[in-house]
Amino acid sequence: xxxxxxxxxxxxxxxxxxxxxxxxxxxxxxxxxxxxxxxxxxxxxxxxxxxxxxxxxxxxxxxxxxxxxxxxxxxxxxxxxxxxxxxxxxxxxxxxxxxxxxxxxxxxxxxxxxxxxxxxxxxxxxxxxxxxxxxxxxxxxxxxxxxxxxxxxxxxxxxxxxxxxxxxxxxxxxxxxxxxxxxxxxxxxxxxxxxxxxxxxxxxxxxxxxxxxxxxxxxxxxxxxxxxxxxxxxxxxxxxxxxxxxxxxxxxxxxxxxxxxxxxxxxxxxxxxxxxxxxxxxxxxxxxxxxxxxxxxxxxxxxxxxxxxxxxxxxxxxxxxxxxxxxxxxxxxxxxxxxxx
Amino acid sequence: xxxxxxxxxxxxxxxxxxxxxxxxxxxxxxxxxxxxxxxxxxxxxxxxxxxxxxxxxxxxxxxxxxxxxxxxxxxxxxxxxxxxxxxxxxxxxxxxxxxxxxxxxxxxxxxxxxxxxxxxxxxxxxxxxxxxxxxxxxxxxxxxxxxxxxxxxxxxxxxxxxxxxxxxxxxxxxxxxxxxxxxxxxxxxxxxxxxxxxxxxxxxxxxxxxxxxxxxxxxxxxxxxxxxxxxxxxxxxxxxxxxxxxxxxxxxxxxxxxxxxxxxxxxxxxxxxxxxxxxxxxxxxxxxxxxxxxxxxxxxxxxxxxxxxxxxxxxxxxxxxxxxxxxxxxxxxxxxxxxxx
DNA sequence: CGCTTGAATGATTGCGCAATCATCCGAGAA
DNA sequence: TTCTCGGATGATTGCGCAATCATTCAAGCG
Numbered sequence: 001x002x003x004x005x006x007x008x009x010x011x012x013x014x015x016x017x018x019x020x021x022x023x024x025x026x027x028x029x030x031x032x033x034x035x036x037x038x039x040x041x042x043x044x045x046x047x048x049x050x051x052x053x054x055x056x057x058x059x060x061x062x063x064x065x066x067x068x069x070x071x072x073x074x075x076x077x078x079x080x081x082x083x084x085x086x087x088x089x090x091x092x093x094x095x096x097x098x099x100x101x102x103x104x105x106x107x108x109x110x111x112x113x114x115x116x117x118x119x120x121x122x123x124x125x126x127x128x129x130x131x132x133x134x135x136x137x138x139x140x141x142x143x144x145x146x147x148x149x150x151x152x153x154x155x156x157x158x159x160x161x162x163x164x165x166x167x168x169x170x171x172x173x174x175x176x177x178x179x180x181x182x183x184x185x186x187x188x189x190x191x192x193x194x195x196x197x198x199x200x201x202x203x204x205x206x207x208x209x210x211x212x213x214x215x216x217x218x219x220x221x222x223x224x225x226x227x228x229x230x231x232x233x234x235x236x237x238x239x240x241x242x243x244x245x246x247x248x249x250x251x252x253x254x255x256x257x258x259x260x261x262x263x264x265x266x267x268x269x270x271x272x273x274x275x276x277x278x279x280x281x282x283x284x285x286x287x288x289x290x291x292x293x294x295x296x297x298x299x300x301x302x303x304x305x306x307x308x309x310x311x312x313x314x315x316x317x318x319x320x321x322x323x324x325x326x327x328x329x330x331x332x333x334x335x336x337x338x339x340x341x
Numbered sequence: 342x343x344x345x346x347x348x349x350x351x352x353x354x355x356x357x358x359x360x361x362x363x364x365x366x367x368x369x370x371x372x373x374x375x376x377x378x379x380x381x382x383x384x385x386x387x388x389x390x391x392x393x394x395x396x397x398x399x400x401x402x403x404x405x406x407x408x409x410x411x412x413x414x415x416x417x418x419x420x421x422x423x424x425x426x427x428x429x430x431x432x433x434x435x436x437x438x439x440x441x442x443x444x445x446x447x448x449x450x451x452x453x454x455x456x457x458x459x460x461x462x463x464x465x466x467x468x469x470x471x472x473x474x475x476x477x478x479x480x481x482x483x484x485x486x487x488x489x490x491x492x493x494x495x496x497x498x499x500x501x502x503x504x505x506x507x508x509x510x511x512x513x514x515x516x517x518x519x520x521x522x523x524x525x526x527x528x529x530x531x532x533x534x535x536x537x538x539x540x541x542x543x544x545x546x547x548x549x550x551x552x553x554x555x556x557x558x559x560x561x562x563x564x565x566x567x568x569x570x571x572x573x574x575x576x577x578x579x580x581x582x583x584x585x586x587x588x589x590x591x592x593x594x595x596x597x598x599x600x601x602x603x604x605x606x607x608x609x610x611x612x613x614x615x616x617x618x619x620x621x622x623x624x625x626x627x628x629x630x631x632x633x634x635x636x637x638x639x640x641x642x643x644x645x646x647x648x649x650x651x652x653x654x655x656x657x658x659x660x661x662x663x664x665x666x667x668x669x670x671x672x673x674x675x676x677x678x679x680x681x682x
Numbered sequence: 683c684g685c686t687t688g689a690a691t692g693a694t695t696g697c698g699c700a701a702t703c704a705t706c707c708g709a710g711a712a
Numbered sequence: 713t714t715c716t717c718g719g720a721t722g723a724t725t726g727c728g729c730a731a732t733c734a735t736t737c738a739a740g741c742g
Binding site for chain 2 (some may be wrong): 061066105121264291292
Binding site for chain 3 (some may be wrong): 026029032039063066068069292
């Protein structure tokens with residue numbers, strides 16, 4: 001390295017040593033005054049804080065990570081943030097973690113498991129203290145790698161029998177069944193589906209199919225569309241169903257965004273909703289209550305998921321002994337009936 | 342510290358030294374094989390990569406940061422990701438940076454400058470190689486701190502006379518004027534505004550006011566709502582305007598989301614759009630083309646902003662000599678006329 | 683008065699890596 | 713043959729911090 005010891009260095013960032021010199025204490029006392037203020041005397045702490053202000057010192061967290069083996073970083077992997085149902089979860093998770101001094105490393109997988117694998121390796125390089133994953137489908141390589149890290153991790157927005165570690169979500173199978181029961185109860189028999197080809201949407205679709213089959217309804221036309229969800233995709237989905245004469249009495253959509261597209265396509269074709277065609281969404285985005293007609297949908301409490309993830313991680317950070325506690329939280333869902341069905 | 346030198350440590354993560362031992366080379370050769378593969382021989386590189394695979398080695402980037410003074414981290418500060426017009430920008434920015442080996446540290450300011458200040462300090466602790474800020478309004482403390490870091494930084498989604506460093510955005514004043522000219526050209530004279538109280542929305546509002554005033558239109562009712570933008574806020578905005586009899590012939594909204602709320606409120610009151618009341622949005626969200634009626638709005642190319650930010654930062658990283666190059670990119674905007682006006 | 687006690691502070695060390703400088707060795711030139 | 717040269721590899725060092733152990737000193741006690 002170029003520089004000898006700790007000269008003043010007008011160029012670089014000030015370090016603990018610079019602050020210590022200004023405050024007239026040892027570097028480790030500065031470290032303590034900032035990191036564990038209760039162990040230094042009031043007078044010393046004041047002197048140190050004054051020196052921090054005077055020097056413009058900002059602790060180098062990379063050095064802190066290295067020395068303490070705690071990065072105060074949480075990695076979040078999610079498919080996308082654009083028009084996303086996950087946005088509320090990420091927002092509340094990030095806020096809660098920030099309040100506890102943790103920062104958020106964002107990784108976008110674009111719904112591709114292989115992408116998740118590469119991203120995961122990159123993120124692990126930061127030695128995050130916690131990892132949040134969307135869904136429970138990961139490549140075998142990812143699962144193995146995650147298992148070996150021993151880092152607390154939370155899978156979100158889903159439930160499964162063998163979670164990697166902690167789990168905060170709800171049952172997509174239960175959603176599918178609940179939607180089937182609801183629609184059958186309303187008297188609908190000819191049902192079609194417009195779904196994104198994302199794993200959780202497809203699981204809801206399959207359990208809907210099964211629940212309907214159990215009631216003797218075997219024919220369910222489906223239009224499976226590539227991610228991400230947009231209104232245009234929804235419109236296209238309904239258009240294809242109509243062209244094939246398969247739309248039936250009600251279209252079940254894998255997201256409110258698709259459902260809004262379906263509504264728009266129906267409006268443009270003068271199809272009355274729900275008179276000629278009912279529409280069901282998923283997610284209860286803030287727009288769902290305000291479409292025309294208001295959208296029946298399934299409400300998921302995204303902020304609550306985020307908050308629960310944060311609590312679970314923070315608890316684990318505070319008490320590493322809890323390792324492998326069997327947290328498996330089902331936040332449930334709520335079927336919201338509005339005018340579209 | 343507890344451990345002596347570099348014993349095998351079955352518990353912890355493998356290090357460069359472990360890989361080196363397996364590959365039968367020195368640690369620094371492993372470092373080179375991974376970081377600058379062109380300087381080691383093919384045979385050595387293969388042996389090293391095999392050893393990396395065998396050990397499950399993942400480089401500790403905190404240590405790398407500390408040794409090289411390059412974190413390969415870019416901090417992004419933005420108001421919110423929920424229902425956000427910035428989502429596309431963040432998505433494309435993140436993807437482009439990830440492709441170049443940079444990771445993204447996300448900071449959410451909630452539209453509060455003081456929050457930005459605290460967040461900024463926390464993020465600077467990671468010594469990011471680049472910083473992306475939303476907008477050009479920062480506290481004086483933030484500006485000063487940013488200036489002194491010398492880290493390449495980009496202000497996005499706005500233009501201003503004295504940028505901190507680089508700038509990729511468009512003129513909100515020009516948007517306000519363009520909207521005024523457009524509406525006047527269509528023959529509208531009684532104009533009202535529903536805006537979020539975010540700085541950029543208010544700037545568009547004020548320049549709209551000024552442009553209208555120059556044409557002799559002095560009375561413009563406005564409803565200013567707290568962030569974040571939701572359909573419900575838009576509905577409330579129109580409701581208040583109508584209650585006061587001030588909605589006029591056309592409502593200009595500071596975002597498409599608010600505009601959709603206005604459309605919903607109008608629909609629920611049997612107000613014909615645009616016959617009795619025209620509506621103008623901002624952002625051209627993917628939903629704007631599919632509302633009922635389709636929404637006239639102002640299109641901003643969010644992904645392009647993200648891409649341009651990434652290019653600008655990567656260029657600066659590759660060539661630190663370019664410091665203080667005067668990049669100041671105006672990505673412009675496009676007024677989209679649809680059926681709502 | 684000497685002792686213990688515990689709060690406050692300090693000295694030393696190493697976290698894992700890359701920058702820097704040093705060394706080695708084989709091919710080609712003189 | 714000897715020398716030079718440059719590609720390949722290695723040894724050493726320090727990045728900035730916190731863990732660990734050591735020291736100091738005043739208060740309290742018999």
